[in-house]
Amino acid sequence: MTSATDTRQLPAAVRLIATDLDGTLLRDDKTVSERTIAALADAEEAGIEVFFVTGRPARWMDVVSEHVHGHGLAICANGAAVVDLRAGGKLLDVRPLDRAVALTVVQALRAATPGVTFAIETTTGFHHEPDYPPPYFLDRASTVASAEDLLREDESDPASAVIKLLARHRELEPDAFLTLARTAAGELASLTRSSPSALLEVSGLGVSKASTLALCCAERGISADEVVAFGDMPNDVDMLNWAGTSYAMGNAHPDVIAAASGRTAANNEDGVAIIIEQILRDLHLPKA
Structure with a gap:
């Protein structure tokens, strides 16, 4: 080196x-x-x-x-x-994350890592679940609802694309959380992390x-x-x-x-x- x-x-x-x-x-x-x-x-x-x-x-x-x-x-x-x-x-x-794929990832992570909560970054705003830990950096959420509801097609703005799905866990160690998530959903999407906390970032497969x-x-x-x-x-x-x-x-x-x-x-x-x-x-x- x-x-x-x-x-x-x-x-x-x-x-x-x-x-x-x-x-x-x-x-x-x-x-x-x-x-x-x-x-x-x-x-x-x-x-x-x-x-x-x-x-x-x-x-x-x-x-x-x-x-x-x-x-x-x-x-x-x-x-x-x-x-x-x-x-x-x-x-x-x-390069968006397909909403149907994102929903499948949510379901896979809920099963593999109970206690996980989600937020969604779109081209038109930031949205999160009620239990998602306090507001994501400097953002005020546009919508607070379950990930399942948030990932339904946005009929009010069909051009709103999902840029990133965020998954946070209060108890798991960050690298362990990433390993579990990749095992559960790595064939569906690209999963990584950049935070010192147990916060994962999910993008479209290959992105x-x-x-x-x-x-x-x-x-x-x-x-x-x-x-x-x-x-x-x-x-x-x-x-x-x-x-x-x-x-x-x-x-x-x-x-x-x-x-x-x-x-x-x-x-x-x-x-x-x-x-x-x-x-x-x-x-x-x-x-x-």
């Missing part, structure tokens, strides 16, 4: 930087440091695209929207949505940060070998495996450390900026 200052694994040409937000680009207080802001701007000025790739929904992207420079593209909800931050989070693409990032890169003629990715939690593992070069943060989950090709400093120590600065220094080295 290489260190933050040993960049032997960096590719000769870096065309895109893909970075997670919480626990990665953002400090624990949810701010972006001045050093990181400068590194992102310098990367884009050098012609390197920067994609924010996160489990957050588009409406939570205000933490970085003011730092967008030339590109402004974000992959949100673990790959289920692509948004343009320059246009206030305008949805460019959606992940990695698969959507790969699609976005293909549209731009960018190969995996030209991508450098950063992450800290299990929902980043597929992306770190896909990218030609990847870094686990100093505060990363063990599965992320195992998946990444390198390690950098923790999020509170500007680990992403450290690597971007090295990439930019390498661009200016005399050619052999």
Whole structure:
């Protein structure tokens, strides 16, 4: 495993930087440091695209929207949505979770993990069950009802697509909950987690940060070998495996450390900026 200052694994040409937000680009207080802001701007000025790739929904992207420079593209909800931050989070693409499949996942998790409660993220709002623990971060629910009722087709807005199903458990250990859930429903949908609590995120089968990032890169003629990715939690593992070069943060989950090709400093120590600065220094080295 290489260190933050040993960049032997960096590719000769870096065309895109893909970075997670919480626990990665953002400090624990949810701010972006001045050093990181400068590194992102310098990367884009050098012609390197920067994609924010996160489990957050588009409406939570205000933490970085003011730092967008030339590109402004974000992959949100673990790959289920692509948004343009320059246009206030305008949805460019959606990879939804089929409502009937989501309902089957709910039934499977209720049987496998009694006590589980659910919330649903759609393109038009956030909805949760009465027993779902207190409001999901900064959101006020649009609707409070059972998951079964929430997953019925929204006749008032047929365009409302399910972006993500959330499952929370008050007693299970987070990794154990994920293992149980994948055993019960892993053939139906993509299940992962990014929270330190027992909160799982469920997307359509095959939908992940990695698969959507790969699609976005293909549209731009960018190969995996030209991508450098950063992450800290299990929902980043597929992306770190896909990218030609990847870094686990100093505060990363063990599965992320195992998946990444390198390690950098923790999020509170500007680990992403450290690597971007090295990439930019390498661009200016005399050619052999």
